[in-house]
Structure formats: structure tokens, C-alpha cells
Amino acid sequence: MSPSLLIWLVGGVLLLAAGFVTTLLPRLRARTRETRVAWSTARAAIDSATVSRDATAVRVPEAERLLARAELLAAERGGTAAARAATAHARSADELWRARP
DSSP, X not given: XXXXXXXHHHHHHHHXXXXXXXXXXXXXXXXXXXXXXXXXXXXXXXXXXXXXXXXXXXXXXXXXXXXHHHHHHHHHTOOHHHHHHXXXXXXXXXXXXXXXX
């Protein structure tokens, strides 16, 4: 094998690897950002539901169950689907507490 052919092969492999990296890196960053935003939203919804619970004098068992489920999902640290589910549970609990006088 001649040295120039070896250089072309190594260059081609490096170019191919660079192409894969430049394609995958932005996708990984976007996925990480999406997960962080989803969990930030979930934590904010859980905090809001907690404040509503503390401000309400009446016990609402369904809302307490939903908030407990949201906190459990947050404690387990899943992906974006778990964060969205925790957000939905916390918002539902918040709405139930706000509906009470």
C-alpha cells in the first residue's frame, strides 16, 4: 500500500467521523436542553401546587394524591415524558386546590 493511499484513507475516515460528530452533537445538546426545560417546568408546577396546598384550609385527597405522584416522578428523575407527566399531575392538583374556597 502506497503512503499516499494510506493518507487518503485516513483523511476520509477522519472526514466521515467529523461529519458524524457535527451531526450528532447539536442533537444531543438539544435533547439535553429539552430535558432540562421539561424538569424545570415540572419543578415550578410542583412548587405552585405546594403553595396552593398550603394556602387551602380544606383537605383535597385527590389533589394530594396527584401531588404525591408528581413528587415521586420528580424524585425518580426520568426523561422528558416523566417530566411532562409530573407537570400534568402537579397542575391538576393545583387546579383542584384553587377550585376550593
